Amino acid sequence: MTDSESTDRPYGAYPVRIGFQIQPQHAEYAAIRRTVAQAEEIGVDIAFNWDHFYPLSGEPDGLHFECWTMLAAWAEATERVEIGALVTCNSYRNADLLADMARTVDHISEGRLILGIGSGWFERDYDEYGYEFGTAGGRLNALGEALPRIEARWAKLNPKPTRDIPVLIGGGGEKKTLKLVAQHANIWHGFGDAETIAHKHAVLDEHCKTIGRDPGEIERSTAVGDKSPEDVGKGLLDVGTRLFTVSASGPDYDLGQLRDWVAWRDEVNAK
Secondary structure, eight states, rough: OOOOOOOOOOOGGOOEEEEEEEEBSSSSSHHHHHHHHHHHHTOOOOOOOOOOSSSSSTEEEEEEOOOHHHHHHHHHHHHSEEEEEETTGEEEEHHHHHHHHHHHHHHHTSEEEEEEOOOOHHHHHHHHHHHOOHHHHHHHHHHHHHHHHHHHHHHHHSSOOOOOEEEEEEOOOOTHHHHHHHHHHHEEEEEEEEEHHHHHHHHHHHHHHHHOOOOSSSEEEEETTTIIIIIIIHHHHTTTOEEEEEEEEESOOOOOHHHHHHHHHHHHTTT
8 A cells, every 4th residue: 555545545555557558650560569569578567559540640641550450469469468449439349249359359368458448539530431420428328338238248258258358448527438437347547637537536436336336446547648757646646546558659669758657656566
């Protein structure tokens, strides 16, 4: 337990972990594969990609690769690190198919998959690939319908997943998204400074209370942007964040920030 842990934040009992989002844009696949291997060697806990069809920054039509076929490749290219999407767009695949894909990657990786999922937001993906964009509320409702289907399909598959696949839900909507987190997720991933994250944690805790779930069952994850551990580490730790995710983009993936966060993790967990 850290000095910053408080009794009203039971999720503070989790050890600190570091995630690394390898954004699959503006890079050849060889560079992506090399980077995930280097991240594992550095000691990262989770390697993430993302689920888009076009770059989110830089040249809009730059190099880009698909999410789930890449995760299957990562399952073979790595040995220890957990893998997942930050996050899968629920709109792009039938829920039962996605459950089967996740189960398959779970087996390929020998139990290292995290199913990161969200409702989707990048309109160009929808337009270019022929999905209906609809409304934010409609996409969230669809996510709410998909999650029980995914859970039900996992129970029917033969063979079953190697473990209870952890579900990570990304997004900060307080009325719908955080309610879905309380109902279905093992990890919540959000964005913002410590004050914002503390507020979201309180809302999520209240949703858990409403349905009778222990909020300590949900690990709390935050993107750290371009910040260092000295900038934001203690503040986020104090409000209960335990999974800190660094990101990098191609063509050359800079691992300096990742190394700093991994070293900080080891210092904190050693206390």
